[in-house]
Amino acid sequence: xxxxxxxxxxxxxxxxxxxxxxxxxxxxxxxxxxxxxxxxxxxxxxxxxxxxxxxxxxxxxxxxxxxxxxxxxxxxxxxxxxxxxxxxxxxxxxxxxxxxxxxxxxxxxxxxxxxxxxxxxxxxxxxxxxxxxxxxxxxxxxxxxxxxxxxxxxxxxxxxxxxxxxxxxxxx
Amino acid sequence: xxxxxxxxxxxxxxxxxxxxxxxxxxxxxxxxxxxxxxxxxxxxxxxxxxxxxxxxxxxxxxxxxxxxxxxxxxxxxxxxxxxxxxxxxxxxxxxxxxxxxxxxxxxxxxxxxxxxxxxxxxxxxxxxxxxxxxxxxxxxxxxxxxxxxxxxxxxxxxxxxxxxxxxxxxxx
Numbered sequence: 001x002x003x004x005x006x007x008x009x010x011x012x013x014x015x016x017x018x019x020x021x022x023x024x025x026x027x028x029x030x031x032x033x034x035x036x037x038x039x040x041x042x043x044x045x046x047x048x049x050x051x052x053x054x055x056x057x058x059x060x061x062x063x064x065x066x067x068x069x070x071x072x073x074x075x076x077x078x079x080x081x082x083x084x085x086x087x088x089x090x091x092x093x094x095x096x097x098x099x100x101x102x103x104x105x106x107x108x109x110x111x112x113x114x115x116x117x118x119x120x121x122x123x124x125x126x127x128x129x130x131x132x133x134x135x136x137x138x139x140x141x142x143x144x145x146x147x148x149x150x151x152x153x154x155x156x157x158x159x160x161x162x163x164x165x166x167x168x169x170x171x172x
Numbered sequence: 173x174x175x176x177x178x179x180x181x182x183x184x185x186x187x188x189x190x191x192x193x194x195x196x197x198x199x200x201x202x203x204x205x206x207x208x209x210x211x212x213x214x215x216x217x218x219x220x221x222x223x224x225x226x227x228x229x230x231x232x233x234x235x236x237x238x239x240x241x242x243x244x245x246x247x248x249x250x251x252x253x254x255x256x257x258x259x260x261x262x263x264x265x266x267x268x269x270x271x272x273x274x275x276x277x278x279x280x281x282x283x284x285x286x287x288x289x290x291x292x293x294x295x296x297x298x299x300x301x302x303x304x305x306x307x308x309x310x311x312x313x314x315x316x317x318x319x320x321x322x323x324x325x326x327x328x329x330x331x332x333x334x335x336x337x338x339x340x341x342x343x344x
Binding site for chain 1: 197198206207208217224225248249250251252253260263280284285288295296298300301314318319320324325328329336338340342
């Protein structure tokens with residue numbers, strides 16, 4: 001399939017297209033049952049006052065002029081007490097027929113460019129260990145695997161444990 | 173040493189005390205050379221318009237009435253495309269003479285409480301693998317080690333690689 005592509009900021013009108021890709025990604029990661037996002041929540045959290053995230057999308061245009069949303073990157077700003085303001089890439093995804101054309105890399109590079117404009121000096125993200133193709137790509141473009149290098153572990157409380165933990169404030 | 177402690181939100185006046193503890197933490201993690209934060213940056217980034225982080229501190233009061241800042245937790249809000257708004261604990265630290273009294277746990281639980289009030293359903297943070305005492309504590313209070321369970325790796329571009337990566341936008 002021949003196509004050209006371009007990247008632009010997502011708008012509220014892209015909610016359905018992005019949610020559909022988030023569900024494809026969740027399925028790829030075997031986590032579809034965990035995915036609770038709706039277009040309404042997406043619009044409210046990303047485009048209301050005090051947006052919780054930012055999103056860019058890739059659009060492909062075929063020779064016949066058909067334009068389709070084929071990828072997205074979702075990111076937000078985080079903070080390092082060593083380095084100051086930084087960026088975190090939560091998701092990057094390209095629909096299967098459009099892979100191997102550099103779209104995923106360009107989505108990630110666009111986030112890098114925006115992050116630099118915003119004064120960030122560090123760009124963090126996560127990757128599953130079994131996704132060795134992605135890990136190899138990230139390393140080939142200069143990313144460091146901090147889990148391998150410094151043995152950083154990612155931890156989290158899920159909802160039930162979060163509530164249980166908070167309820168123990170002031171108790172041993 | 174006998175003391176009581178309480179936890180409150182940090183203000184601009186706490187900048188020097190918190191920076192001093194951030195430097196102690198950096199030294200403990202053998203990363204003091206990477207720590208570039210100043211009280212001025214801390215005040216601007218945390219207490220200006222659009223704050224990049226939130227900070228709470230623990231104060232200890234001895235029997236003689238002396239009050240001292242002895243710990244802090246620094247956190248910000250992140251976003252999961254599966255779960256919506258969440259919280260990330262960037263740092264938690266307690267000065268050595270005040271450890272083993274539950275202050276670190278209470279700082280973390282206070283962040284959990286605030287996160288629930290803000291509608292978060294997930295609480296993420298990271299821990300170095302060699303810090304087995306901390307890892308054991310986190311697991312004992314319900315946190316899941318996603319690096320062990322799902323093989324998540326933490327990756328990052330540092331400044332030089334970030335600029336190099338961004339400069340390759342549109343190139344293979």
